[in-house]
Amino acid sequence: MPVQTQEFKHVSYLWDEKMAAGLEGDEVGLLVYRSNLLGQDLRLTNYGGGNTSCKLMATDPLSGSLTQVMYVKGSGGDLGTMKRNGLAALYMNRLHSLEKVYRGIEHEDEMVGLFQHCIYDLESKAPSIDTPLHGFLPFNHIDHLHPDAAIAIAASKDGKAITRELFGGTIGWVDWQRPGFDLGLRLRQCLEENPGIRGIMLGSHGLFTWGDTAYECYLNTLEVIERCAGYIEDNSRKPAFGGQHLPATEEPYRWKQAAAVAPVLRGLCSSVQHMIGHFTDNERVLEFINSNDLQRLAPMGTSCPDHFLRTKIAPLILDLQPGDDLSDAVAIRNRIAGQFDLYRAQYTEYYNSCRHADSPPMRDPNPVVILYPGIGMFTFAKDKQTARVAAEFYTNAINVMRGAEAISTYTSLPRQEAFNIEYWLLEEAKLQRMPKPKPLSGKVALITGSAGGIGKAIAKKFADEGACIVLNDNDAERLESAEQAFISQFGRDNIIAGFLDVTDKNSLLSLVDKSCLAFGGLDIVVNCAGLSISKPLEEHTEADWDILYDVLVKGQFLVTQKAVEILRKQQTGGDILNIVSKNALVSGPNNAAYGSAKSAQLHLSRLNAAELGKDHIRVNVVNPDAVILNSKIWEGEWAAGRAKAYGVTVEELPAYYAGRTLLNAIIEPDDIANACFVFVGGLLNKSTGNVLNVDGGVAMAFVR
Structure with missing residues (x-):
């Protein structure tokens, strides 16, 4: 392997000799490795941009004889993340034979379909339009990138002259032309007219470089781009963009x-x-x-x-x-x-x-x-x-x-x-050919208390259906764990997380601003954060009353108020869902503060629905009951309080709650999440002011 002697200032030299040694003899593996290194540096090529290739001898499965095969990045792939299954593999002799049927530049597009007749590996990715650009150059390894520094020269008025001056004739030049079969032929012609060159600059477009081995190709690519960037730095004699018109702001x-x-x-x-x-x-x-x-x-x-x-x-x-x-x-x-x-x-x-x-x-x-x-x-x-x-x-x-x-x-x-x-x-x-968008694609959802229990289930359901999610909680440790799990499953692009205490207006403003910066705004807000206190009337304290009303009622009010401000700015309508409770409708023992706060939440929802219809903002309610799984509510005294009220043990509560329902069903967080999706998934866009009970059927809680 050649030894790297040049120090790079404008590009990142990332080649790891030990990693490459483990791929020795695997030209395709080295191609993927080289591609990933190049794709990691956005100065070299952008996401999804550029393509790389290698040519090798392989056994023809039909004849058993050796034949030359080209592996090249397939259509729609990304160099930085590409794996072997992102490559197209083609017979070189068949690709070259297409020249015999090529009818000229007016018929470029018909050639893409003919690439399918050249496929060597039937499981490979579909070939891209750039396939002939690699196929008509004879080198074992080729990089076609879109480096900022190279395109700056290629897109300048004097780009051709600068390229000749900078590289002393060792880099060829091909004027702008849309990628396709003819451009591949022009690259071959440029090489024939300039034997011994180390690369070709494409006017306004990008750069082709090559080498006999994966490493030689990688090093050649970095050296050419480094020289382009150095030339720009050394010859910049005027303020960037004519100097500053506006001062910087903090x-x-x-x-x-x-x-x-x-x-x-x-x-x-x-x-x-x-x-x-x-x-x-x-x-x-x-x-x-x-x-x-x-x-x-x-x-x-x-x-x-x-x-x-x-x-x-x-x-x-x-x-x-x-x-x-x-x-x-x-x-x-x-x-x-x-x-x-x-x-x-x-x-x-x-x-x-x-x-x-x-x-x-x-x-x-x-x-x-x-x-x-x-x-x-x-x-x-x-x-x-x-x-x-x-x-x-x-x-x-x-x-x-x-x-x-x-x-x-x-x-x-x-x-x-x-x-x-x-x-x-x-x-x-x-x-x-792109997949059909999911029902919540393009939507942003903020679910309060979404690091656990019902809130987490709703957030996961909405993310599954394509929404961007604003995770939040007042438990920092639980929030961090949920954030890591969501990013692992749904990707960093689709998830943000922030601390939220729904009773604290400042934390709410901070989280909503974060959503506006990350995603542009909000579309769906679910008021789910809550807590429960179950005590006989005489044991209820003023502090119990205040915290229940602060979290459940004031919290719902503040979050809805801020959400409406954002939704009105957007003027695209939206959804507000409030997770209330069967207790908003059913009178039970030891439940004065919690039950009345839930009733306040329910009526506040009706009031908001009546007021916000003119803005096409829908306000609906989901009423759960006895959702015990993963709920913080049931970790504290609430479970003991409810068990005492009904004369059963805490362990007997799930069966007790299920037994009193018409369906004899235990209600889980996913059941509530599915009900929420029913409201926001697109089929109920003309529905507002509704209450959907998800309680297994509690007759006393029937709304009508």
């Missing part, structure tokens, strides 16, 4: 402003479908949005097609100042709604002026990237991961613009070329 202030405006933006972005938001205010984003060149560069759009596909034709720059008072949500919405109308109109004009006879229908005309000068960048998409990745891609685009402007002049893709990428029939086919 982080706590930025977050407060962002949390205040995020639900308004989310509502405006959700005119076609519910969107999830993401907020970014890193150093590079702030440098760009606070700069003198923001208004010139941002409307130009991106250059690399992968950037463009994720971020749309251009961002929307808000006509807001960092110090604006955002407390009046109606005024702010009225102020910026016109900007959204204008953006949608401009996007429609872009579509109509660039469309072809066979173009797919126009997609959502709302912006993906929204820039608030002085504060940060918002991105909105159908789910959290897509919104976060869009922010990563636009940050890459900012890096490209910064580098290109430092050494030359930035150039973006022409509008028609951008449209041809965005509405490419192959991309449309890929979108059509």
Whole structure:
């Protein structure tokens, strides 16, 4: 193995000789290893972007003879997380034979279907459009990446000349062209015309590099990108983006402003479908949005097609100042709604002026990237991961613009070329193959007391159905355990967690702000936090009374009040569910404070339903009874109190409760979670002010 001698400043050298030695002789394993290393550094390539390959000799299962096979990243994969099953494996002789049937650039798209006739491993991933770009280059190992530094040169006005000067002719150049079969042929032609080169720069697009071994390819890739980044750093003689137009603001202030405006933006972005938001205010984003060149560069759009596909034709720059008072949500919405109308109109004009006879229908005309000068960048998409990745891609685009402007002049893709990428029939086919969204996809749910018992079951059910979850509890240890379990099952993108005492307005405001920053707002709020005290009337203390009413009634009031503020900002309706109790309707012994507080919760729900209907905010109630499993309520004196009231032992309570129901059923947290999903899953969107009993059938608790 060659020895690394160069020190890297602008890229991360991650090769582990021991790890690689364990893969010696396994070229496919080394390909996956190399790909994962490259994909870990977003400066080298973005999520889902770029592709890698290796070629090797393998036994043809039909003839038994050796044949050359290429393993290449398949369609839709990600280098950083790719495994063997993310690769497509193709016969090289069959791939090359496609040149005989290629009918020219006007018939590019038909070649993708023909790739299927070249498949060697029938279990492999579907080949991507970039397959021939690797197939027509003769090297054993090839990397095609989208490095910020390389694209900065490739997207600059003088990119070709800079590449020639920087690499002394050892890096070739191919002008911009949409990926496909013809581009693969052009790469081969470039190599034939420039024998001995170590890579090829693709105008506005990215970089191809190669090597005889996985390690040589990896090292060559890092060295080329390092040299590009060093050149930009050494030749930057002017302030980035023309210098700063706005001064930097402090982080706590930025977050407060962002949390205040995020639900308004989310509502405006959700005119076609519910969107999830993401907020970014890193150093590079702030440098760009606070700069003198923001208004010139941002409307130009991106250059690399992968950037463009994720971020749309251009961002929307808000006509807001960092110090604006955002407390009046109606005024702010009225102020910026016109900007959204204008953006949608401009996007429609872009579509109509660039469309072809066979173009797919126009997609959502709302912006993906929204820039608030002085504060940060918002991105909105159908789910959290897509919104976060869009922010990563636009940050890459900012890096490209910064580098290109430092050494030359930035150039973006022409509008028609951008449209041809965005509405490419192959991309449309890929979108059509995506799984159908789950019922709660695009929704954000906050369930109070969701680290255990009923609340945790509801949170899990909603996460299973596609929602982003705001976990919370007043028990820090229990909350941490629940957060780890939820992240492990549902992924870090879809879960946030924060301390919440429903009687403490400050902790509530902090948690809701956190949700607005993480997801853009709220859609579903479940008031589930609770406690129980069972005592005879004469033994009840004033403290007992106060804590029950503070948690159950005041807590429900405060959480609902704050939730309504966010839902009204969004103007997309929403759901408030209150977990009350059979005890709200049934009179029983030793239950004065708890039962009356539950009755107050129930009637407060009715009052809220009557008031909030005009906002399309539905308020409904689920009434459980005797949910003992995993409930903190039953860990304390409540169980003993109820057992005493009914003349049974604590151990006999579950059977006692089941025996008094019409269905002779024990009620579990999942039963309550399923009832909650019935209300919010989409089938009861015209239902509000209802009470759903989930108690196995307690006749005394019948509402009517």
